[in-house]
Amino acid sequence: MVKVLLTGGSGFIAAHIVDILLEHGFDTVVTVRSEEKGKRILEAHPNTPKDKLSYVIVKDVAQEGAFNEAVKSDPPFDYVLHTASPFHFNVQDPVKDFLDPAIKGTTGILKAIKSYAPSVKRVVITSSFAAILPGEEATDHSKVYRASKTFAEKAAWDFVAKEKPNFDIATINPPLVLGPVVHYLNSLEAINTSNQRVRNIIQGQMKEQIAPSGTYLWVDVRDVALAHVRAIEVEKAGGQRFFVTAGYFSNKDIVENIRQSHPKLESNLPPSDSPSDLPENIYKIDNTRSQEVLGLKYRPLKETISDTVESLLTVGV
Template sequence: MVKVLLTGGSGFIAAHIVDILLQHGFDTVVTVRSEEKGKRILDAHPDTPKEKLSYVLVKDVAQDGAFDEAVKSNPPFDYVLHTASPFHFTINDPVKDFLDPAIKGTTGILKAIKAYAPSVKRVVVTSSFAAIVNSKQHPKIYSEKEWNPVTWEEAMDHSQVYRASKTFAEKAAWDFVEKEKPNFDIATINPPLVFGPIVHYLNSLEAINTSNQRVRDIIQGKFKEKIPPTGTFLWVDVRDVALAHVKAIVVAEAGGKRFFVVAGYFSNKRAVDAIREAHPKLESKLPSPDVADDFPSNIFGFDNSKSREVLGLNYRPFKQTISDTAESLLDVGA
């Protein structure tokens, strides 16, 4: 049997990964920050025997040695999917609150695997388009070749610290493999804004991922008077991102590669229109159909061919994703 450790098991993407791992028959162990979260995951899969799905506590991913015990297992792990990332609402000190935890969380698990889990063949790390984007000067076409050129100094600016943390954490992972020559290779998954159905057992309307908050806000009428600026115009469905993680362990050629997983373009106005089409009963909450779209005419291109060719991804269409997301939010009372 193939055994997989999934870190950050109660996250939005991770919750979808759990389902795909179980469908593929993998024995799955998730790390969670609390017993309560672990129990919720098990309760949501009542028909899954405990040797197929279990959890282990890792209270703070940024602590030295945080993963040392989690990676020890009998039978041993074959693969690790590292989706856990530090979670802070307040930034007082960009280094202490954000950069250190992101970088140490990633290098910490790689060190632990090298030291205590020699059976692991591949580690898949959840990175982000944040580690690719160059907002000062967009290239003509974004692909895995691009890196966010942010510097440590620029990262002290609170508006840049999130993107910087993702960039430095991913670079640290590639550097680790190059310098330490561990027994495993790595692959990284780099999605832009991630939409898709929320996982009911883990989410309240307050605790949903940032991208889906827009869909919640549209449903609740917060865009009625004025649609806010879109920001990043690229999106992907959470189910496709989750599948990409699992494919990255199944497909031999995925090792040593970054994967820019992106389905296409969107704007907040297009999201509103998709909700209007899928859920006409929400019309009274929505802005007028004639509101201007902030989608730029000279938008950069993107190349997702590696994810399609190597991982075999077929991306879901935007209208379906937004409709499913809205449906899942309405189900929990949005």
């Protein structure tokens, strides 16, 4: 049986990856920061045998040798999906909060795999559209995040080129990731940064004025999760970067989709004649590789927003 190590197992994207790995028949081990999070994942999959889903604790991905024990396994791992990396705007120290965990976490797991898990054939790394964009100085938190993803991904490609390990790598590069939060992580505090805009809209925080969209590309979390799994299933995915996006959106589009799918929330929404800030002459995108190599068929925004709102209403937003 094929065995996979998934880092950052309680994260927004990783929680969906767990479900897909199990559906596709992979023996799955997740890394988590605490016993509590590990137990929560197991409790959410009560019908899954213990040998099909388990967890190991990695408290701090930025620590030297953090993954050394986690990658050791009997039977050994065939693949590793590395999703563990910070993304939030509550930054006190850009280096400690963002850059170290992203860069050291990525190089650390690659070193551990090379030294202690020679059976691993491929490592799939969660990168970001931010790593594709032209670089800018890290003068605010979003740019620090962009830098962390850019440097972490570059460090991974450099490692493979220099160290020539037994495995190859592939990266998944999504833009803004929207979609339902799995129920066992569903709390107001645990909402990922991207979904916070949906929460803010349904709470009435944009009733007077729709906030600037900031970014105009999006993708459903379930499609991002599938991309990770397909990247280990498709042989020719090795050595490639995959820009995974469903296309363009604006906060106005989110508002209108909520208006259609959840009319009971009308009183919290801005007027229907509120303007959109989506530029007329917007940049071109190309997600062909993700469709042709990974076989992705992207969900429409309408489905994503409806499901996201439903998952947030479950916790009483």
